[in-house]
Amino acid sequence: MDNKVGTFRNVALIAHAGSGATSLAEAMLFVGGATNRLGRVDEGSAVMDYEPEELKRRSSTSSSFHHLSWKKHRVNLIDTPGDDNFLSDTKMSLQAADGVVVVLDAVDGVKAPTEKVWNFADELKLPRVLFVNRLDRERADFDEVVKEVREIFKAKVVPLTLPIGSEASFRGVVDLLRMKALIYQTDGSGKFKEEDIPAELADAAETAREELIEWAAEGDDALLEKYLEGEKLSDPEVFQGLRAGTLKGTLMPLACGSGMKNVGVQLLLDMAVNLLPSPLEGHAPAAIDVKSKQAKDVKRDPSGPFSALVFKTVSDPYAGRLSIFVVESGRVTSDSAVFNPNKDTRERFGQVFSLEGKGQSPISEATVGDIVAVAKLKETATGDTLCEEKSALRFQAVEPLPAVISFAVAAKVRGEEDKVFAGISKLIEEDSTLRLHRDPQTGQMLLSGMGQVHIDTTIEKLRRKFGVDVTLKQPRVPYKETIKGRARVQGKFKRQTGGRGQYGDTWLEIEPMPRGGGFEYLDKVVGGSVPRQYIPAVEKGIVEAMTEGVVAGYPVVDIRVALVDGSFHEVDSSEMAFKIAGSMGFKKGVLEAGPMLIEPIMKVVVSVPDEYMGDVIGDLNSRRGRVLGMEARGKVQQITATVPMSEMLSYQPDLTSMTGGRGSFTTEFDHYEELPAHLTEKVIAASKAEEEKK
Numbered sequence: 001m002d003n004k005v006g007t008f009r010n011v012a013l014i015a016h017a018g019s020g021a022t023s024l025a026e027a028m029l030f031v032g033g034a035t036n037r038l039g040r041v042d043e044g045s046a047v048m049d050y051e052p053e054e055l056k057r058r059s060s061t062s063s064s065f066h067h068l069s070w071k072k073h074r075v076n077l078i079d080t081p082g083d084d085n086f087l088s089d090t091k092m093s094l095q096a097a098d099g100v101v102v103v104l105d106a107v108d109g110v111k112a113p114t115e116k117v118w119n120f121a122d123e124l125k126l127p128r129v130l131f132v133n134r135l136d137r138e139r140a141d142f143d144e145v146v147k148e149v150r151e152i153f154k155a156k157v158v159p160l161t162l163p164i165g166s167e168a169s170f171r172g173v174v175d176l177l178r179m180k181a182l183i184y185q186t187d188g189s190g191k192f193k194e195e196d197i198p199a200e201l202a203d204a205a206e207t208a209r210e211e212l213i214e215w216a217a218e219g220d221d222a223l224l225e226k227y228l229e230g231e232k233l234s235d236p237e238v239f240q241g242l243r244a245g246t247l248k249g250t251l252m253p254l255a256c257g258s259g260m261k262n263v264g265v266q267l268l269l270d271m272a273v274n275l276l277p278s279p280l281e282g283h284a285p286a287a288i289d290v291k292s293k294q295a296k297d298v299k300r301d302p303s304g305p306f307s308a309l310v311f312k313t314v315s316d317p318y319a320g321r322l323s324i325f326v327v328e329s330g331r332v333t334s335d336s337a338v339f340n341p342n343k344d345t346r347e348r349f350g351q352v353f354s355l356e357g358k359g360q361s362p363i364s365e366a367t368v369g370d371i372v373a374v375a376k377l378k379e380t381a382t383g384d385t386l387c388e389e390k391s392a393l394r395f396q397a398v399e400p401l402p403a404v405i406s407f408a409v410a411a412k413v414r415g416e417e418d419k420v421f422a423g424i425s426k427l428i429e430e431d432s433t434l435r436l437h438r439d440p441q442t443g444q445m446l447l448s449g450m451g452q453v454h455i456d457t458t459i460e461k462l463r464r465k466f467g468v469d470v471t472l473k474q475p476r477v478p479y480k481e482t483i484k485g486r487a488r489v490q491g492k493f494k495r496q497t498g499g500r501g502q503y504g505d506t507w508l509e510i511e512p513m514p515r516g517g518g519f520e521y522l523d524k525v526v527g528g529s530v531p532r533q534y535i536p537a538v539e540k541g542i543v544e545a546m547t548e549g550v551v552a553g554y555p556v557v558d559i560r561v562a563l564v565d566g567s568f569h570e571v572d573s574s575e576m577a578f579k580i581a582g583s584m585g586f587k588k589g590v591l592e593a594g595p596m597l598i599e600p601i602m603k604v605v606v607s608v609p610d611e612y613m614g615d616v617i618g619d620l621n622s623r624r625g626r627v628l629g630m631e632a633r634g635k636v637q638q639i640t641a642t643v644p645m646s647e648m649l650s651y652q653p654d655l656t657s658m659t660g661g662r663g664s665f666t667t668e669f670d671h672y673e674e675l676p677a678h679l680t681e682k683v684i685a686a687s688k689a690e691e692e693k694k
Contacts, residue, residue, distance in 0.1 A: 015113075049064070161176060347379065503577055510589040524562045556590060598674055607633065
């Protein structure tokens with residue numbers, strides 16, 4: 001085994017937006033000597049927030065990476081977004097972490113995105129330590145946050161530090177492991193003096209220390225037995241119990257401080273290197289052997305065959321595509337040939353880079369636990385595996401979160417449609433939550449994402465990186481037309497203009513088909529009343545009329561048309577005449593057969609905490625939804641319903657507002673149903689108004 005890898009720590013910072021996680025990352029980099037000044041998000045000088053969209057919003061929109069040295073350990077930092085709009089990137093980036101720091105806001109405590117990122121860490125079985133940040137802010141309440149975390153997450157939270165002072169008077173922390181007070185300078189330098197614990201905190205510190213020892217004992221069976229027998233645990237034994245409990249996920253050690261003021265950061269780094277696992281103690285993702293198609297256990301061995309998981313892609317119009325991956329086994333160097341089993345293709349590396357915020361530094365070799373990047377791989381995308389071909393395996397990457405909101409997108413400048421499509425396609429390479437597809441019925445290009453801010457940020461990037469502007473509109477609902485009854489009608493086209501005329505005469509029988517039945521055309525002509533060569537032309541005229549619609553311009557579906565009779569003229573009849581006759585007869589028949597509009601119905605699955613279930617069900621009912629069932633899934637209720645698509649276009653912001661951001665949902669097309677009469681009138685009126693504009 002490689003001793004160097006044992007000193008690696010791949011640590012992700014996860015939090016809700018506004019909790020100061022990026023400021024804390026900046027302080028960690030500064031204290032660890034990776035930067036020579038304390039970067040500030042509010043001043044736009046942060047190393048970890050560098051995209052123009054992040055600088056504008058003063059908030060992370062994408063995960064960023066850097067590294068620092070602390071007490072002979074290399075700490076690879078992953079700073080993840082905390083905004084709901086960008087949490088899919090957080091989930092994908094956590095695949096590169098072996099442990100996490102959950103950053104808690106001393107003012108706001110646990111918010112909805114905190115719960116979501118906590119659940120991501122649960123899914124990936126990542127050990128975690130906690131940090132109560134922003135204790136220098138007005139209304140900061142350390143005890144309330146600790147209580148809230150214990151109640152919401154049912155977690156055994158073990159404070160290792162206590163705050164000295166609060167709000168504007170916050171000036172340091174009590175180190176409960178060494179029972180010392182650390183009093184910090186107020187200049188952000190991170191310098192502190194060690195003092196005795198202030199008298200007013202002595203009792204609280206003693207109580208917290210006893211609790212710490214008790215929970216540390218629970219982390220290790222042998223220590224617990226010793227503790228219960230009344231024996232005193234030594235400091236190394238306390239540490240041993242804390243580490244064992246943290247790695248098992250039964251304990252959550254907690255520190256506190258301020259990233260902005262650079263207070264308490266050294267102790268957090270101590271926790272990261274001493275309590276969180278190295279890559280050798282973590283576990284590789286589940287994998288499949290490419291040849292045998294059987295599950296394969298990948299051992300994180302630096303001397304084993306090379307394998308890596310590409311968990312993120314950055315697309316740049318000048319530098320090309322940058323593939324970011326974590327090495328799961330073996331080693332790799334620049335100019336290596338590797339295999340991508342997802343695409344069944346070989347790739348060749350150029351220079352391998354270590355990531356340092358916006359910048360990169362070339363390295364000669366990457367080994368287990370290294371988070372690195374290579375540029376301009378031809379086929380490789382996010383979620384792909386890179387490995388040696390002779391021992392090919394495929395890691396099971398996590399799925400990005402599903403898109404929940406869509407907008408119709410069009411080029412502002414006529415003729416730039418290809419540039420828009422190409423630019424968005426590039427952005428999809430780096431953001432796998434985005435979706436772009438053309439609605440075959442409405443013809444609109446639909447861009448789907450995690451929320452309004454997500455879409456807006458994507459459009460800003462499109463303008464900045466690829467120089468194209470677009471307009472966004474709410475998508476048109478793909479209504480369709482059909483019929484309820486039957487009709488027998490004549491479609492006759494006769495025109496005489498001097499020379500040869502036009503003559504086509506058809507009799508059609510029209511009836512509905514079951515929903516989803518499509519279109520059926522029957523030839524029931526007997527006795528040659530319509531010559532054989534004209535029968536296909538009648539069908540062509542009907543199909544064209546179906547595409548254009550009869551009532552409101554929407555396609556006609558689920559209909560059977562039989563050509564049963566007609567007449568022709570020896571000289572004036574033609575395919576064109578019968579095509580027009582068929583179209584005329586069809587339109588007339590639809591109007592006589594009880595036409596109606598049908599609308600797309602979506603299957604919706606909403607996940608919400610219990611306390612919001614009544615509000616959410618009431619809201620779904622108000623949207624003409626039908627609740628099909630409810631099921632408890634852990635701490636949330638999962639509501640399944642069918643809801644018309646037209647009622648779901650603005651659901652994402654409404655659900656966020658209704659549940660304080662704690663609700664989520666997925667949708668998929670389910671079936672078509674008749675549109676109620678009062679809404680049919682509105683749709684027809686809107687369609688006519690649009691037609692008049694044209």
